C-alpha cells in the first residue's frame with residue numbers, strides 16, 4: 001500500500017477553554033481532492049495550522065507523506081504546500097522576487113522555469129514586477145497559491161482559498177486545482193464555505209462541527225444518505241387532484257414528492273396510479289451537498 005499523503009493520529013488542540021479540535025484520526029488517499037467542511041469555528045483552520053507547524057498539537061500527531069510533523073518536521077514541510085486563510089504581506093517585494101525567495105527557502109537554487117509556469121498559469125506573469133503592496137486582493141491570493149507550489153508539494157492544503165474572490169477568479173482557481181490534481185497527482189485538502197464548489201470538486205468530504213468529525217464519506221454517498229430526490233409532477237386538468245394525499249399536493253395541478261435515492265420515478269408514478277396522458281411534465285431534483293450539510297448540522301444541533 002502506498003504511503004498516505006496525510007494521516008492524523010488522534011491529533012487534538014485545546015486553546016484553554018473548550019477543545020477546538022477533539023482527537024482526530026483522518027487519512028487522505030493519494031491523489032484525491034478532499035473537502036473539509038464545517039461551520040465557523042468548527043476547527044478547520046486549527047487542524048491546518050497544526051499540520052503546517054504554525055501551532056503545536058495539544059496531543060497526538062500527524063504525518064505528511066510518511067514524515068511525522070513533530071519528529072521529522074522539515075521533511076514533512078518539504079512535502080506540503082499551504083495556502084493560508086489570511087493574506088500575508090511581503091509589501092516591498094515584487095511577485096517574482098517573492099517566488100524566488102520562497103524557492104530558496106526550500107533549497108531550490110534555480111526555479112525559474114517552474115516559477116514562470118506558475119506565474120503564467122495564475123495570470124500573474126504580466127504583473128511579475130509589481131510590488132506585493134500594489135496588488136489587488138485577488139492577485140495576492142493567486143500569489144499565495146503560487147508560493148505554496150514553488151516546491152512542487154505532493155500535498156496541497158487550501159484554507160478557504162476563494163473567500164472574497166470574484167466568481168471568474170474562483171472558477172479559474174478551481175480549474176487550476178483540478179489540473180494540479182489530474183496532471184501532477186497532487187493530493188488536495190481544501191476548506192471552503194462554498195459548498196456547491198466542494199460538491200463539484202471533491203472526491204470525499206469530511207464535516208467538522210464543534211471540533212469533532214461528524215461525517216466522512218464519498219461526496220455522492222454523503223448526499224445520498226442525507227437527502228432525498230424531489231419529484232415534481234405537473235398534471236393536466238383532466239385528473240381530479242383531490243384523489244391524492246394533501247401532503248403531496250402543491251398548487252392546483254402539481255404534486256411534490258420526496259423519494260429516497262435508489263427509488264425510481266417509474267415506481268412512484270405506478271404507485272400513485274397516474275395515467276400517462278394526465279402528466280404534463282415531470283422534473284426530478286437530486287439532493288445537493290449543501291442540503292446534506294445543512295441536514296447534518298441540524299441533526300447534530302438537535303434541530304428536527
Ligand SMILES: Nc1ncnc2c1ncn2[C@@H]1O[C@H](COP(=O)(O)OP(=O)(O)OP(=O)(O)O)[C@@H](O)[C@H]1O
Nearest residue numbers: 015019020021038039040041042043044045046047
Ligand atoms: N489562537 C486561538 N486562541 C484561542 N482560541 C482559538 C484560537 N484560534 C482559534 N480558536 C478557537 O478554536 C475554535 C476553532 O477555530 P478555527 O479557526 O479552527 O475554526 P474554523 O473551522 O477554521 O472556522 P472558520 O470557518 O470561521 O474559519 C473556535 O472556537 C475558535 O474561537
